[in-house]
Structures are given as structure tokens and as C-alpha cells.
Amino acid sequence: MRPSQSADGVELLNIKPREMETLSPDVETQADRKPEFKNVDIENLSWRNLTVTVTDRKTKQQRNILSSVSGIAYPGEVIALMGPSGSGKTTLLNALAQRHVANPSGKVLINGKKGSLETHRTISSFVEQEDTLIGSLTVEETLNFAASLALPRSISRIEKRARVSRLIKAFGLEDQRHTIIGTPIQKGISGGQKRRVSVAAQMITEPRVLYLDEPTSGLDATASFEVMSLICKIAREQNLIVIASIHQPSTKTFNLFSKILLLSQGKTCYFGKIPGLHAFLADLNMPVPKHTNPAEYILDLTNTDFQQMDEGPSLEYIHVSWQESPHAQQIIDDISTLRGPDLLSTKAIMPPGVISQTITLLHRSWIKALRDLFVYWIRVAMYLGLAVMMGTVWLRLSPVQGNIQSFINAIFFGSAFMSFMAVAYVPAFLEDRAVFVKERSNGLCSPTAFLLANFLMGLPFLFLISVLFSVISYWLINFEPTAKSFLVWIMWLFLDLIAAESLVVLISSLMPNFVVALALTAFANGLWMCVGGFLVSIPELNVFWRYVFHYIDYQAYVFQGMMVNEFKARTYDCATSQDGGSCYCMYPSSSQDSCRIDGTSVLDRYGYAKGKEGQWIAILIGIIVVYRFLGWTVTWFRKT
Template identity: 65%
Template sequence: MPDDAAKRDSAVAGEDVEKQTSGQTLFLNEDVTSLAWQDLTVTVNDRTTQAPRNILDASSGIVRPGQMMALMGPSGSGKTTLLNTLAQRQTPTHGKVLINGAECPLATHRAVSSFVEQEDTLIGSLTVEETLKFAAKLSLPSTVSKTEAYSRASSLIAAFGLSEQRRTLIGTPIQKGISGGQKRRVSVATHLITGPRVLYLDEPTSGLDSTASFEVMSFIRDIAKRNNLIVIASIHQPSTKTLELFSKVTLLSKGKTCFYGGVSEVDQYFRGLGMEIPHLTNPSEHMLDLTNVDFGSEEAQTRLDIIFEGWKNSERPHDLANEIKALSSHQAQVTPVAARPPFFSQVLTLLRRAFIKSYRDLVCYWVRVAMYMGLAIMMGTVWLRLSPTQEHIQPFINAIFFGSAFLSFMAVAYVPAFLEDRAVFVKERANGLYGPTAFLVTNFLVGLPFLFLIAFLFSVVSYWLIDLRPDGGAFFTWIMWLFLDLIAAESLVVLVSSIFPNFVVALALVAFANGLWMSVGGFLVAMPVLNVFWKYVFHYIDYQAYVFQGMMVNEFKDRIYDCEVQNGQCFCMYQSALQKECKIEGRAVLDNYDYAPGREGKWVGILIGIIVVYRLLGWLVTYLKKT
């Protein structure tokens, strides 16, 4: 541990030197002198009885620059509710949050604070350095130069002891990356890039062992002290060493305050209640044991009532109320913060980040490319070298349907990649970096080259092996239909995954929807036969149907097939004007399906319309859903 501490001090010292030489300040929180909350209460209706119930009851406290506040308590105690309320992610039923003694609008809270989620929602295919640089470009105002933005990223990498991991990937399920503790540090560092005045941490040590937890919180404590940063963290059961890093602690149970004050005061306070912390016992473990009544013990409930009464009757709540009142009488204005980068700059930055992720992340598109190439080879060899004869007309139709429908169906492979992108967006949106429009425009644009590549490679292999209409124009028209098919399928994935951001549910619903589109598309049951309900309710909004129609017209409108000859007699399964020549005109096949050539432009327009509707609905859902 001494070596680690020396490295930290050296890194932070290096940060200070860099700040001085650059002439810029890494953190800009000199104008926030306090964060206080007074009588915060959050009331909900009980699910069983529907009676009002306080999940947070009259909580108060003050944190000043350079201090770290630990929010502690057993599960369901209200610490996460308090954290979310302080961060303005939840509206209190009663009470107020004060910055420099004054209530401030949401925009001010977002401008001076940043919220680090419990889960490390990082992009695994980016390096540590890239993660920090993109965070800088997305969050810093346009008045900050590119050089200064990158300088901040480098300073934070050094300050958090990540210099050796600078060019290491964060890590994906199939690509090894940095450790869990290092990921936590990267998550915190990305939120410090803008120099927030207040940092909220939701269970920052979740999933880490005691050594990694101490390491992470030590780095945060160093940053907070050296830069006068206010840190408020919900934390479950820290080790003794980790707890001692905090300046203050708020202990909750059943939403009520059990203790508020300095960490060094905990032992003396509970000794005064006759609940002294035993020798060699972790104080946080002892506090949780005292306040946990989940198992319904009468003794535990009696003990908790004594704790509640002891806090209520002590002088501490009165002293705290007077301190908050004094703050309110000396209000200080918070300096306005410059605006975020403009929309166009956000989109360009997101595009670059998304493109790097797309070509590095094997799961995002390359697994699909390999899968579709395997499908192309399989199709090309199963339907190998079909000839323009009557007996091969149905295999041609089957190949057209299978190719278009299966490509569309396998868009389900995009679900996990989109959900990862969405998780990052939800986190960054909550911190006010950008909105749903920038996210979904980027998502749409970055996918186009990859989807075109899939359509092109699939067609190069399968089209000529099957021996579909041997014409350059027909070949590129085929690619166009596949490209539109893939865009529509991916747009459906975006819509469904936005409504149900759960991997299993989204996967099942996308698969079901594609199965439905296959059933009513016009191949399995021809249009003249299709039941009117399915025809008028679902067929006309089925993007697969327009792709199949377009491919059918592309193949059959200008091709002629030989009829079967038996014992010198000609047998044609489709009636056409060429029957006397013992041939079948391809348009006769189209007539059987009720597909008329010349409508391709209309079908393309409808397909584009369906894509636009999917994307707009996806935007609407994303706009309305905050999580």
C-alpha cells in the first residue's frame, strides 16, 4: 500500500504541474461553497395497502467542498432515494436542496454536478484514453480547445493511476480488458472531465473486493481534497479503512435518519446510546447490524426505536437546522456554465465513437457479416446453378423468399449491441450531455455502411451461385432490396429494444415480429388467398412483403423459362403468350402472385416510409423513457 500511495501522490502532483503549465484549471468548483438539504421527504403509496408511506423522512445534511459524505443503511433504508433526490433525479414530496444556501433550477444542478451510476456503462471496445477523450469532446463547451480537452483527459488518466492502461481496451465479453477497479476509476474520471462541483456516486464499490474498494475511494478522496470537490456516495458496507476515507456519514433506516456527522464521531455517538462498537469490529458492519430489522426481530425493532428516539432528542438535528438556516441567510450565486457543444458537433463526435465501436466490436456487425457469408455460401450451394426451366421456377422463388426473410430475421443479432449503446446513452443523457435525437441519428448513420457491406457481400456470393437473372442492373437492384430490407429490420430492432430494453424480451419480440412478417408477406400464402384480416391489418405494413415483391419482379419480369417436354408434347405450368413456343414468360409467374411490374418505385417509397416510421417511433419512445 505505501508504494501505491506514492504512485498516487506522484500522479496527482504531476496533474498539478500540468494544470499550472497549461494555464487552465482542471476543476472549476470554486463558486460552490456548500450543498445542503433540509427536511427532504419522499412519499409513495404502499403497494399492498395503497396507504401513503415515507421512503425518505425529513432528512437533512450539509457537505462542503473537499468533503466526502457516505450515505449508509441496510437495503431499503432510503439511501438511494436520498442520493437520487439530491441529484434532482427524483422530486421530493417535501423539503429542499440548497446550493450555496439557495434553491436552484434543474439546469444549475446538472451544470454543477455529475452522477456516476452503480454499473460501469462503458463502451468495451474503446481504450481508456479514447473513453476519456470522447467524454471530453461530448461534455466540454465549444469554447474549450481540442488541445485543452485532451489535456484534461490526460491529466485525469494520470491522476487516477491509469497511465499504464492508457491504450488498453475497456473490455468486452470476448475481449479481455482492464480490471473491475480500473473500470470504476475510468467511470468516475469520465464524469470529472467537465470539472463538476458535486459528484454523486451510486454504490461506487459494488462488485469490488475490499482492496479494490479502498483503492477506488482513495483516488476519489485525493481528487476531492485537492480540487475542493463535493462527493456524496451511497455505499453499503465499506471496510474500516474505506469508511475512514469519508469526512461524514448519514445513516438511514426505514427512510429515517439514525445518525449524521463526522466518521470520527460514530463511536462516541453510539456509545452514548449504550450501543458501543465492539473492539476489532468494522464500524459500518456494526451500524448496519443495529439498524437492520429485515428479519422482524422484536429486539431489533426495539433497538431501532431507541436509535430513532436518540437522534430526535439529541442536539444534533437542532444544530444542523441552525447551520442550514445560516447558509440560507448568506446565499451566494453560482456562476453560469458554458453551454454544451452544438448538435452537429455532438453528432460528429458520436459518429466517430460509434464507428470505432462498430469496427472493433466483433459482436456488433462482424459476427453478422460472418453469419451472412455462411448463409450466402449455404444458399449458393443448396440452390446451385438453377437453370431457366419450368422445374426451377419454384426453387428460384424459394431462394428469393429465404434470402430476404432470413437476412431480415437475423437482425436479432443486433439487439445486444444496441442495448449496450442505449445503456451508455441513458447514462450520458442523465448527465445532460446530449439528447435522443443525436443518439438515434448517429445510430442510424453509423449502421448504413455496414448494412450495405453485408448486402453486397451476401449478393456477390449467393446471386451468381444460384444463377439469378444474369444482368448487371438486376444484380445491383437485388442489392438495393436487400439493403433496404436490412435497414428496416434493424430499425425494428431499435424500436422494440427501446420499448423493452431487456435482452431476452427484445430478442423474443423481434423474432416474433419477423415470423409474423414472413407469414403474411405473400409467399407462404399468396395474396389472392390470404385471409382478409391478415391482409389488411398486417400485410400492407410488412416491409418483408415489399422486399419480396421487388425481388420477384426483378427476377421474373424480363426472363423466359423453358416448359417441360414429355413424349414430344409441351407442358407449361404457367399460361403465357409464349406457350406456343413451349416457353413461359416470367411475367406469368408474377401474375400468379398478383405482382405487377412498374410499381417498384412505389414499393421503395413505402419501404422508406416504414423505416422512417420505425425510427420516429423509436425516437418518441426514447424521448419519453428516461431509463
């Protein structure tokens, strides 16, 4: 496969059907063997009487958000889906792409035949409206990782990199090859260039059909024209079918499209070439005025939100006129006569499996974690500041009975507030999740690989945080001054942070909204603090709270583990009178005759027994596993 030169010298991909490789059609069957389609031309894509029905929330009645929409697309054509907001553009695009649509009916045909979901996913790619890209990666790295996730293992690394290089040249991104996409604190490429990267990432599999959801969203007129003109050029050169929903293009951009499918209230108002649109509207006595952007005119014509009852012909008139027109009937007749080669499965190949996906995602996450300050480094700095504050507030506590409560307070603060601060992980996880949702919808990544990579990536950073926090705070406070106790403290803190981050993953997967996830995570941590055994000791805790929440509270096991670590082998001096003649011990213990308090007496007061640390560790690990499993379950069933 060799790149070809366009008229203006831009190197373009010379995509040939016989070289087309498949990717996984659905995340639920990533491990299955997939068919490879060879020596096949996609001669046409058609859809007949597509209808999507939903239940109205207010009336509880069935209503159509798409009604009997039909059309045909041929290779080299770029079709614009247009219409006012709520007209059904995105729904139609999802239905054509065989994505998740409620109660669809009708047919989507390839070469005049109904293809399977697997076939549609194999020959097509979908570009989301939002540029869901990882800002800390460069353009080249973004495409390299897309190739690693999308392309089967039978394609060599050299060929994958060659495809990436050709795409970078084809989309005019050569000068931005090593420029990062951009983060809130690091400037990257422009908005138009981001759109080109998003499209290029989906072109890595060399699809025959490309679906674009609002490719010019958020771009000015110049950038919109730049993006669409490049897409149109590549579609013609590579003989691709491109179907794009677009809201309100400029006149220059509007004239780039091969055909227009105009929707309103889920019904077709027109489908065909732009000159035919002018003729159709003229026949209805609604000609496009001179010196007027036709895109704006037809949107005003079909927009019912602000239309007055006495403002010209009704929308229903346009709908009926189109349905009764010879053009609409000709489309139906053409669909019934479409023919083309069968898509035959010639051999089975293996797409990247869960292990390969996990390795790729780990590599990508590692680069992101090193470069993006918001992922872990802000949290590292935050925890270091917390360690200094904690260490200087409880500075060098001496082992006397008057400081026992201060030691306990410091243990509670060190365990509970460290886990509470895990709420800072919510935005980073939601960003990763947004990228995953996009990749999953295109069959590139499974929930197992995503969450496994997320878990493994967090371990070294959480361990680093645990060590740095402990090195500063533990010795400043003067906890049990032995190496063994220090290492045990780090272990409990490490498990505490893993559990806290696992809770964040679960809640953020269940409620992928920043404000809601943040609020629920904070509420859950507040609940765990209340029932953990510090504010109210276990023997005195209300039966309901003890049996319903205390025993599933990961903070409770961390707190009691740290308590045992501090008090099981340490003694504290009792208070003596000024003349040194009498001694008063706050806790009764076997050493009070020596004017000392055994730390075990403090544990008895809180109801903590020695020798159960192994059991607590096992329970804590079990809670982590349950959190992660529930997070995986929610992610598996939640498609958005």
C-alpha cells in the same frame, strides 16, 4: 490552470471555480444557450426535510421511501450514504443530484440558496453504480470522447486533451492509457481501474460536487480501498464535495469518509463524523464492540429484514433518538444560517449541439465497430455463411418451369431470413443504449444525436453485408443473370436490412431487456413472414391479416420487389413429353405456344404488378422512417 503535486507525488487537477465551464443541464434543451458561472465558490451543499413519496403497488397507499432527511456537506468532505438494502440510499442520491425522483419534497440548497436544475447540473456530476463503458475503447479514448461530449465548443481541442492527460495522471492510469477497457473476448483493465475511469470521465467538466452510486460495487476490499482512498485524496486536494452511497465497506475504507449519513427505512439514524457515531451509539447503550467493523455493526443494527422482535432496541427507538438529539437540531439550525456567494450568470456559451454530438458519437461508434467483433463482424461472418449455404442449396437452378417454385423459395429465404437474422443486433444496440442512458442523465447526449449516429453508423456495414451476401448467393443460385437485376437485388436487400435493424432499434428502445427484446423481435419477424405474401398469396390472404398487417409489412414489399426483379423479363421452358411431341406449361402465358412460360405469369399468380417498384421503395422507406421516428419518440420519453 496548472496541475499540483500531492504529498505522494501524484499529479492532481488544480480546479478553480473561475475556470469552470458548463455543460447542458438537460437533454431536452441541449440546443439552448447555457449560463456560465465564474468566480464562484461552492461553499456548502445542504438538504432539508427531503421526502420522497410513492404509491405502494399492493395497498395503493402512499408511503415514504425518504422521510425528512437533512444534512450539510462542505468542500473537501467525502460523505458516505449507508444503510441496509432498501433504506433509500440511491433515492437520496438521486434527489440530491436533481435526477428523476417521484414526488420529491424538501429543499436542496447551494450556498444556502435554492438553485435551479440548471445550476445543479452545471456544478455537479453523477457516477452510476455500473461501469457503463465501451469495452473496445482505450482509457484515453474513453476520456477524450467524454470531453468532446461534455465540454463546450469554446474550449479548444488542445485544452480538452490537456484535461484528459491530467485526469489520467491524477487517477493513476498512466500505465493503462492505451489499454482497452475490455470486452467479453478481450481482456482489459481491472475492475478497480474501470471504476477510476468512470469517475474520471465525470470529472472532465471539473465539477464542484460529485455523486457516486455504489463506487465500490463488485470490487474486493483491496480494490475498494484503492478507489475510495484516491477519491478522498482528490476531494481534499481539489476542495470537492463528494457524496457516495456505499453498502458494506471494510474498516479501512469506512475510516476514509469525513461523515456518515446512516439511513434505514428512509429515515435518518445518524448524520455526522465517525467519532460522533460511536458516541451517539454509546449514549443509546449500543456501543460498537471492540475489534468489530463499525460499518458491519451499524448495518446489522439498522437491518430490519432479519431482525427478531426480541433483539435489542427497536429501529424506531434509534430514529426517534436521532430526531430528538441536539445534533439533529443543530443541523437544522445550521442549514437556516448558511450563506454563500450567489451563482450569477455572467454570459451565455454554447454546449456541443446535435451535429457536434452526432459527429462525436459516429467517431466513437466507428472505432467500436472496427474493433468489437460482436457489433458487426460476427454478423458479417454469419451472413456469409448463410450466403454459402443458400447458394449451394439452390445451386445453379436452370430456367425451367420445374425450378420456378425453387426460385420463389430462394427469394423468400433471401429476404425474410436475412431480416430475421437482424435479431443478432439486439445485444450491440442495448450496450450502446446503456452508455447513452448514462450520458443523457448527465446532460451529455440527446436522443436525436444518439439515434442519428446509430442510423448513419449502420448504413455502410449493412451495405457491405448486402453486397457480400449477394455476390456469393445471387450468382450461385442463377437468378436473372444481368448486371441491372443484380444491382436491384442488392438494393432490395439493403433496404430490407435497414428496415429490420430499425425494427430492432424500436423494440429494444421500448423493451430494453435482452431476452424480451430478442423474443419480441423474433415474434415480429415471424408475423411478417406469415403475412408477406409467400406462405399465402395476397389474393388468398385473410382480409383481416391483409388490411391490418400485410400493408405495413416491410418484408412484403421486399419480397414482391425481388419477385418482379426476377420474373418480369425472364422466360422458363415448359415440360415436354419424352418423345418431344407435346408440351405442358404450369402457368398459362402468351408464350406457351412456344413451350415457354413468361415470368409475368408467375407474378400474376401472386398478384404482383410491374411498374410499381418506385411506389414500393417509397413505402419501404416510409416504414423505415416510421420505425426510426417511433424509436426516437420512445427514447425521448423513456429516461431509463
